[in-house]
Amino acid sequence: MNTLVQMSPWEALLVLGAFALVLVRWLPPRPRRPVTFGAAASVALSGAVLGVLGLRWQMVPVLAGAAVVLPFALSPLLRSARRRAPWWLALPGSAVCLALVAAGPATVWALPTPVFPAPTGRFAVGTGVLELTDPERPETATTAPDDRRTVVVQYWYPARKPPAGGRPAPYLGRTEHEARVVSGALADYSGLPGFLLDGLPRARTHATFGVPAADGAGRDGAGGEGGEGGADRFPVVLFSPGLGGVRTQNTAWAEELAGHGYVVVGLDHPYDSAAVVLSDGRTIRTEVSATGDDAEDERRAAAWTAVRAADLSFVRAQLGRIDSGEIAGPLTGHLDTARVAAAGHSLGGGAALQAARQDPAIAAVIDLDGFPHDPTPQPFRQPVLALTQAIGPDTDPEYLPKLTRVLSLSAATTYRLTVPGAAHLTFTDAPLYLPPLPSLVGSLDRTEGPRITAGASLAFLDAALRDGRGDPAAALSAYGALTVHRPGGS
The missing domain is CATH 1.20.58 (Methane Monooxygenase Hydroxylase; Chain G, domain 1)
Incomplete structure (x- = not known):
């Protein structure tokens, strides 16, 4: 750059x-x-x-x-x-x-101010933020008896071209103030001085708040119906960030998917995400911490994963209210709620796998270098794409065996794609703003990691959520070493 x-x-x-x-x-x-x-x-x-x-x-x-x-x-x-x-x-x-x-x-x-690659799809990209509270689920991170689980979600969607002079959305929040709060929290969570990430609140994305959703076919590049609900409905991809991560950490990926006809819904997980700014002005900081005891840390990771999986299922259940207009916004009448995928990075990838096992309404899973923490993995029916970093001597030796075991439990074909030159943060926006150190963000070009992540995701989603796209194995093989797990162990 x-x-x-x-x-x-x-x-x-x-x-x-x-x-x-x-x-x-x-x-x-x-x-x-x-x-x-x-x-x-x-x-x-x-x-x-x-x-x-x-x-x-x-x-x-x-x-x-x-x-x-x-x-x-x-x-x-x-x-x-x-x-x-x-x-x-x-x-x-x-x-x-x-x-x-x-x-x-x-x-x-x-340490640049990130410049996001322009989406290559035919749609412009809109965005918005919702705060959703589950009245049936108590907040386990607090002792208040009336506290109910609340998540903040940001959605990116195929949109009409924004009006001239429309200001692109900030990267880390609804406002620059929120972006600065989140940026400081991310730096603090990473153990960095806050000023090192002060370029993040200055960054602008390619999405615009509140623009109308696109008209026309939900299938990018083709005519016909976008889903069972009609030509203006788009498949949905739910996204859970990494441990301590935030809803916007994969903005480049989300915008690319939205430009190709998907609605991406990223979640903030309160008390886990680095900082969650609520509509009443409160900021909830992460309470995640490691103990140094491997067994205890795994127990905690399993508990956080279970909460995140429940968050994903809750938001999936709210899509009907958003589509019907009960929750007002630009997505009314535009969500194909029968075609929903769960995705996540790191701990969020493990949560997406667990959510799919527990929620049959989820149709597919994308795991971005996520370790499965489900203590009792069981068979599930959804196809999975698992993107993994380049495996080396420093990789957790339990990672691939456990991931392979979970993938083999699916009744559908699953795919594990190992990307050469990738590190754990390659599959996020981090290469756009962190030093290009191979141990940190991999050895790929700053924009190559986000490009590969989005390209592989689109190849898989088009096959899993849209009719007539066939087996994505050939397209996925172009991005790295592909292992295919077919039902029956083949």
């Missing part, structure tokens, strides 16, 4: 001016004066503008380097003697200031 693209024009001007100030000491005498004054003016102007618009932390070392070198660059031009420091003193000073200035674009490249 081009670093200059990630910097605003004023930031680029600041960096170029600071570099010029550092290098002016080594220019021939004739251009030294105009370059010095021009660079100093550029730094002063861009610094002042950025101070008003909002200074990103990546620009602080650039300003520091410019501030240190500025007196040494100007003083020879302002004194009649015009003496300069000897080269053997100036050289290390210039090197230090160059390093400070270079740290700006380097950190912009390593």
Whole structure:
């Protein structure tokens, strides 16, 4: 990703001016004066503008380097003697200031504001947020007797083209304030200083809040009916994020699916997700923690997975109310509630598998590198796509055997796709904004992980939820090493 693209024009001007100030000491005498004054003016102007618009932390070392070198660059031009420091003193000073200035674009490249790939489907993408409370289920994370389980969901859907001037939705929330709260919580959950992720609240997606749902066939690229409910109804994919993750953590994936005619519903799981901002302004932070005892941690993971599976089933049951208009919104009359898949990343993938076993109304499952934590796995009927990271010596040795056992319990054909160069976070938006370290986000290009995740998901969903799409094995094989589990053990 081009670093200059990630910097605003004023930031680029600041960096170029600071570099010029550092290098002016080594220019021939004739251009030294105009370059010095021009660079100093550029730094002063861009610094002042950025101070008003909002200074990103990546620009602080650039300003520091410019501030240190500025007196040494100007003083020879302002004194009649015009003496300069000897080269053997100036050289290390210039090197230090160059390093400070270079740290700006380097950190912009390593920790950029995410730029989401444009959806390739024929639909524009709309989005919205709902808060849903299950009156039948108590909230087990609190002691209040009247507290009922509440989840916050965000949905992405095929939409009409938004009006000119429509503002794209923020990445991590309904508002930039909510995005900053969630960004700080994600950094805290990861053990990072909050400022390292301050590009996330600045990010804008390709979705627009509240635009009308699309008219026309629900089947992307083809005419005919989009589902049993009619031509304007779209299949639904429920999504559970990873442990401590949030509903928007797979926005690039969700927008790509929505552009191809699916409604994606991402869940925040209170007391598990890093931060859940409720409509009354309260923020519920995660209470998830590891004990260091493997047996106890697995017991807790199984409990969290069970709660998430129940959340997925609850939201699936609410789709009828959303489609009927009982819960008002742009999706009224547009949901194909007979074609619903459950998907998830990491712990959310395990929850999707468990939800499918418990809820026969779920028609298919996508597990994005998720470890099954169901303590009593049982046969189930749905087809599954499991995407896994590249398996190496650091991979949990129980992961593949347990996943394979669960996949073999399905009465339908299941697929396990191992993506070369992938790491655990490859299947999320993380490659778009975290440093490109193979151990962290894999060795693929920043946008390649989200592209493969969405492409494989679409190939599977088109076969599982739409008629006439055939076996997805050939399409899936293009993305990595494919293992197919067919009923009967073949």
